Amino acid sequence: MSKILVTGGAGFIGANFVHYWRREYPADTLVVLDALTYAGNPANLEAVKDYRNFHFVHGNILDQALTEGLLREHEIDTIVHFAAESHVDRSIHGPDAFIETNIVGTHSMLKAAREVWLTGSGRDHRFHHVSTDEVYGSLEPDDPPFAETTAYAPNSPYSASKAASDHLVRSYHHTYGLQVTISNCSNNYGPYQFPEKLIPLVVVNILTNRPLPIYGDGQNIRDWLYVDDHCRGIDLVLKKGVVGGVYNVGGNNEWTNIEIVRLICGLMDEQFAVDEGLKARFPDAPQVRGLKAASLITHVKDRLGHDRRYAIDAAKCRAELGYVPQESFATGIRRTIAWMLDNEPWWRAVMDGSYRDWLDRHYGKMRA
Numbered sequence: 001m002s003k004i005l006v007t008g009g010a011g012f013i014g015a016n017f018v019h020y021w022r023r024e025y026p027a028d029t030l031v032v033l034d035a036l037t038y039a040g041n042p043a044n045l046e047a048v049k050d051y052r053n054f055h056f057v058h059g060n061i062l063d064q065a066l067t068e069g070l071l072r073e074h075e076i077d078t079i080v081h082f083a084a085e086s087h088v089d090r091s092i093h094g095p096d097a098f099i100e101t102n103i104v105g106t107h108s109m110l111k112a113a114r115e116v117w118l119t120g121s122g123r124d125h126r127f128h129h130v131s132t133d134e135v136y137g138s139l140e141p142d143d144p145p146f147a148e149t150t151a152y153a154p155n156s157p158y159s160a161s162k163a164a165s166d167h168l169v170r171s172y173h174h175t176y177g178l179q180v181t182i183s184n185c186s187n188n189y190g191p192y193q194f195p196e197k198l199i200p201l202v203v204v205n206i207l208t209n210r211p212l213p214i215y216g217d218g219q220n221i222r223d224w225l226y227v228d229d230h231c232r233g234i235d236l237v238l239k240k241g242v243v244g245g246v247y248n249v250g251g252n253n254e255w256t257n258i259e260i261v262r263l264i265c266g267l268m269d270e271q272f273a274v275d276e277g278l279k280a281r282f283p284d285a286p287q288v289r290g291l292k293a294a295s296l297i298t299h300v301k302d303r304l305g306h307d308r309r310y311a312i313d314a315a316k317c318r319a320e321l322g323y324v325p326q327e328s329f330a331t332g333i334r335r336t337i338a339w340m341l342d343n344e345p346w347w348r349a350v351m352d353g354s355y356r357d358w359l360d361r362h363y364g365k366m367r368a
């Protein structure tokens, strides 16, 4: 039985990982450490909060003493490190938090793990670092996809901070013998994704009759992966990956942004056509006025330094770990839209800010 510390477990992928792990390994202990920044939402963990072997700790990964205490108190043998500032646009407007959390915070986690796991008698352990394909930079249309051997060439403050954290993790293995693995994954989508990211943003904006902003010409390409498949990939790396190893996890599923947005628009029109009740629930939606969702598409100024194309070569994961994504894009995108329609209170609370009430209830208005 494992005892796992999940950093960033109240965010999008971290929360999905907690739900995945509980389903697959109900006897394992899960301790979530999360600072509840704007991206952290306790509602994402509502379904697991009362389990005996689940613990939520509100705290910052920069607090090394806190992490050391958790590693000792819960006899943690595995860290899965998701906590990060994750939105590229925010990193362009305010890089400082990215340097602080993604670089200094990861280093703080590494120092804590080294202190607890490598001093004294030590114990068998694993530090798994969750990273991104963005560290490899941008591809031209005919370039081969990113392999684990592709040179790092990060272009945004976000990807540069993730690249720096990858290097620190690698160095703690090489220098101190910390038992690490790293996964670099492509764009995720699915339940609990914060509606600042493209796919949930488009769904919410259609339902609330807001513009669907397409940066630049909309021809930028991303390789989309359903979040549960990312979680399964991390599971395989933990169970079968080589210590010190790097694994690229991807969907083999490249789409231009404009294609994705048009696809979602078509699926939303379809939903309104088959489910009459949606018009009453979402009276502002364009379909209520006989318009198509695509009428909301609006081309806006491009993102600064916008990477043109990402694509992952997942051959190593397939060969070494037997990794194959299970969710097709056709089913995954429908599931995601269905989740958004079934969980209107979740995204309404994010939109109106009331998802932050948990912090006020627990810490009052004095919090920073």
Ligand code: NAD
Pocket (backbone or CB within 6 Å): 007, 008, 009, 010, 011, 012, 013, 014, 033, 034, 035, 036, 037, 038, 039, 040, 041, 059, 060, 061, 062, 081, 082, 083, 084, 085, 086, 087, 101, 105, 130, 131, 132, 133, 162, 184, 185, 186, 187, 188, 189, 194
């Ligand atoms: P997210 O922004 O939804 O969640 C991040 C979580 O980390 C939040 O719960 C937040 O409160 C927490 N956090 C932030 N700073 C913290 C700090 N200093 N201390 C403790 N907790 C803190 O992010 P996500 O999309 O779930 O991404 C999770 C990880 O996966 C990140 O490391 C990201 O780089 C990586 N990743 C994301 C994607 C993607 O498509 N979203 C793809 C590849 C890799």
Ligand code: TDX
Pocket (backbone or CB within 6 Å): 086, 087, 088, 089, 131, 132, 133, 134, 186, 187, 188, 196, 197, 198, 199, 201, 213, 214, 215, 220, 221, 222, 257, 303
């Ligand atoms: O309103 C928008 N309009 C638009 O055209 C938004 C929010 C995005 N875009 C474009 C920018 C990107 O080309 O859509 C694409 C996807 O954008 P995001 O959802 O912001 O994701 P991206 O920048 O590709 O980064 C994501 O994948 C890799 C995650 O946010 C990262 O954390 C992860 O590492």
